[in-house]
Amino acid sequence: MHKIRDDIYWTGYIDWDLRNFHGYSTPSGSTYNAYLVMDEKPTLIDTVKHYGYTEMLRRIKRIIDPAKIEYIISNHTEMDHSGTIGEMLKLCPNARIVCSPKGAEGLKRHFLNSGHSDIEWKFKVVNTGDELDIGKRKLKFLLMPMVHWPDSMATYSPQDQILFPNDAFGQHLASSQRFVDQVGVEIALKEAEKYYANIVMPYGAQVLKVLEAVATLKLDMICPSHGLIWRTPEDIAKIIAQYARWAAYESNKQVIIVYDTMWHSTEKMALKLYEVIDSAQIPVKLVNLKTSDYSDAVTDIMRSKMVILGSAILNNQVLPSVGGFLTYLKGLKPKNRFGFTFGSYGWSKAGFKELESAMEECGIKSITEGQYMQFVPSEIELASLEQIVELIKKALAI
Ligand SMILES: [Fe+2]
Ligand SMILES: [Fe+2]
Structure with a gap:
């Protein structure tokens, strides 16, 4: 009893x-x-x-x-x-x-x-x-x-x-x-x-x-x-x-990168982003939606001031795992955050609109335009992601 x-x-x-x-x-x-x-x-x-x-x-x-x-x-x-x-x-x-x-x-x-x-x-x-x-x-x-x-x-x-x-x-x-x-x-x-x-x-x-x-x-x-x-x-x-x-939608000065990849190109971008953010000694977490749970990813987003969302494009759409996650995230609306979008595409960037509008609907303010690379990113293109660290630091007031 x-x-x-x-x-x-x-x-x-x-x-x-x-x-x-x-x-x-x-x-x-x-x-x-x-x-x-x-x-x-x-x-x-x-x-x-x-x-x-x-x-x-x-x-x-x-x-x-x-x-x-x-x-x-x-x-x-x-x-x-x-x-x-x-x-x-x-x-x-x-x-x-x-x-x-x-x-x-x-x-x-x-x-x-x-x-x-x-x-x-x-x-x-x-x-x-x-x-x-x-x-x-x-x-x-x-x-x-x-x-x-x-x-x-x-x-x-x-x-x-x-x-x-x-x-x-x-x-x-x-x-x-x-x-x-x-x-x-x-x-x-x-x-x-x-x-x-x-x-x-x-x-x-x-x-x-x-x-x-x-x-x-x-x-x-x-x-x-x-x-x-x-x-x-x-x-x-x-x-x-x-x-x-x-x-009050308060969060920590940390970054979460949530993504899914098709032929490893978006993954390369995610790993590069992780590397440059980590090198700047900013706490960062990498979440692959193929292997991670939505509800854990959302908990990490609630903790993080910076939310970076990525997807490969399939038939002019984000990957289904990302689409499902965005639907879930739009319902939960983790306001008062910064972020940006990234991903790899084949011949049209139209599918990234969904990523961008989901960010906006959630109240995640973009710190830079979407970083999109065709088919397989070159070393030079990947290196171009390094400059975003300064923008991240500024947004996190580090
Ligand atoms: Fe209940
Ligand atoms: Fe309930």
Whole structure:
């Protein structure tokens, strides 16, 4: 039994097998965290993904007969957290679903259209500042639109000084331990970084608003819906500081070169760029999309102030691996960065337009025109890339 505080239990599911979360690689698995608050009106905060239902129920039954649950709080409609509410309602006939206005709309769309229209759905819709009296505790709600869905909200227990912010501050990390300090803050921060880059990055402005509201709360614990709980004052301060930094699109003075190659010409350019940047003692990373994972590349991009994107041209287009990556990157919009594009082509440079427009759409400011070389670059052409180092230094203020 995972008791995280008097009368508050973790009743989630540990997903040891998860390796891919809609395109985001999760080599460390994940957890879906549900929390049972045993007050006069027993309250379940979030549920789990559909295949974690039996496990969640087993954990709940050790503590209470599920029929006694009076509220199920759905902080977020996405089915990794709300996927088993329909099943739970069959066991908790008196339970009311507490959610945001958008949450109610979303849950109806998900469940009433998928075979759960035979049970009664009793909603209690809440807004920011609303209070839910469950006995000793008066739970409060904070709507967090677009962190990371329109329906997202956080639940706060002032009596416990615990924030349940759902996906915010989460990490995809499976562990038998429940707390960051048990596993190690560096590990948790690394997973939180990848999580932010791949899930939260487009919503920096909204995250900053949430951080403002969170700054007014006394926090003894932050209990996210994935991964480990932040509970020491130091760890709580660290994750909040990191969120503030990421939300402001801050990055390090380092370079990432992301590319794919067809007949090794773009690779030659990438290696030359790497060599000259490294020689200038600027931290640089080389990512070949043929062998690297999109979600790791995006995490590296979030860390780097300079983003260099390259592709060979195939039938007037960038390579499919690069095209797919650009689609992903345009959705995540890593703003406030510098960069440029490069690559090898056969007879037309038209395909590079996609690279250039993707950079622009992401808010990556070009420091030079695209560096494109026909068929196989000569030694002289490769040497011409050396002059870009000065532009990189200037952009990074080195
Ligand atoms: Fe989500
Ligand atoms: Fe989630």
